[in-house]
Amino acid sequence: MDNYITLKNIEIFAYHGVHESEKKNGQRFLVTAKLFLNTEKATQNDSVSDTENYSLILKDIKEEFLRENYNLIETVADKLTLFLLGKYNKLTKAVITVKKPDLPYAMEYAGVTATREKSTVYIGLGANLGNKEENIKNALKLIDCATVRIVKVSSFYNTKPEGFLEQPDFLNACARIETILTPNELLRLFKETEIKLKRERSFKNAPRTIDIDILLFGNLITESGELTIPHPRMHQRKFVLEPLNEIAPFAYHPILAERVCHLFEEI
Numbered sequence: 001m002d003n004y005i006t007l008k009n010i011e012i013f014a015y016h017g018v019h020e021s022e023k024k025n026g027q028r029f030l031v032t033a034k035l036f037l038n039t040e041k042a043t044q045n046d047s048v049s050d051t052e053n054y055s056l057i058l059k060d061i062k063e064e065f066l067r068e069n070y071n072l073i074e075t076v077a078d079k080l081t082l083f084l085l086g087k088y089n090k091l092t093k094a095v096i097t098v099k100k101p102d103l104p105y106a107m108e109y110a111g112v113t114a115t116r117e118k119s120t121v122y123i124g125l126g127a128n129l130g131n132k133e134e135n136i137k138n139a140l141k142l143i144d145c146a147t148v149r150i151v152k153v154s155s156f157y158n159t160k161p162e163g164f165l166e167q168p169d170f171l172n173a174c175a176r177i178e179t180i181l182t183p184n185e186l187l188r189l190f191k192e193t194e195i196k197l198k199r200e201r202s203f204k205n206a207p208r209t210i211d212i213d214i215l216l217f218g219n220l221i222t223e224s225g226e227l228t229i230p231h232p233r234m235h236q237r238k239f240v241l242e243p244l245n246e247i248a249p250f251a252y253h254p255i256l257a258e259r260v261c262h263l264f265e266e267i
Contacts, residue, residue: 002092005054007033009099012062015069016076023069028102030109031061035084036093036117052088060087073098077114085116085180086146093117116180120151122216122248123190124231124240125173128161129209132171135197139210140175142193148186152176154243162237167207174215174243183217187227190214215240219254230255235263 010031015023035057042050064083070076081094099111127135133156144150153175161167179186190212197210215231222229230253234240241264244251249261256263 002036003039004034004036004093005052005057007031007035007054007058007061010058010061012065014066016071016073018071027100029065029073030099030101030111031065031080032097032099033057033061033080033084034095034097035088035091036095037090038092052090057084057088060084073100074112074114077112078116081114081116082147082180085118091118118178118180119218119220121177121179121186121214121218122244122251123175123177124211124213124215124234124244125175126159126170126211126239127209128168128170129207135210136171136173139193139197139212142196143177143189143212145189147179147181148189149178150175151178152247154246157239157243159239162239170239172239172243174240174247176247183214183220183222183227183229184224186214186217215244216251216253219252221254236267238264238267241267 010033012029012031013026014029015026016029017023017027035052037052039051042048060083061080064080065076070079077096077098080096084094084096085091093116095113095115097111097113099109101109103110125136125139129135136156140150140153154173157172159170159172161170181189194210194212213231214227214229215234217229220229231240235253235256241260245260245264249259249264251260252258253260253263
């Protein structure tokens with residue numbers, strides 16, 4: 001049961017804006033938060049502990065809105081969605097609207113709406129240099145942060161290299177994560193993590209201290225120069241499907257229209 005809490009037109013005086021007068025004199029803003037969550041348990045128990053306390057959320061919105069000054073209300077709105085979804089675990093989606101009602105124009109207000117929601121993502125991890133197990137564990141620790149939660153991790157599997165064969169065996173694993181980041185934001189986080197763990201990209205299929213790939217991102221299908229989801233070769237790789245099948249046999253490949261367990265059986 002996905003219902004939502006609405007906090008409508010919270011009035012906050014702040015100093016966001018591009019113009020110098022806005023930065024110096026400030027202005028009035030109206031913030032509306034539409035916050036989605038599962039209320040089934042709360043309605044059964046009639047207990048505030050099974051939902052989110054909107055008075056606390058209201059206090060946090062005001063404090064977060066004033067924490068820093070930004071040029072764009074687009075930035076403010078998006079920062080609020082990230083903050084609320086990161087802090088309140090029961091929320092699954094946040095829609096934040098920020099309005100500027102006191103503009104010197106013949107209109108009621110100018111405003112912007114930002115939306116973020118939590119997504120279930122499956123990732124693959126591999127290493128064949130250094131302490132392989134520690135590298136994977138350290139990568140998972142670095143990934144686990146305010147915007148990403150590690151939900152489940154597979155066993156670690158020893159696998160032979162593919163492509164470039166003259167290198168050490170790999171240790172591979174998969175993990176289920178929950179994130180409020182976009183695919184590109186998540187990719188940037190993974191690349192930063194690889195750099196911290198001294199990943200070097202000398203040539204294709206080269207040995208590596210760590211490799212982190214996005215396999216499935218909900219039912220999203222997308223392709224760009226840097227990122228393709230679902231991972232274009234995941235269904236051909238036993239070292240991906242074996243650990244993924246362990247933790248998510250019924251995860252769905254939206255292009256092949258197959259469950260992971262069936263893909264694993266086929267390979």
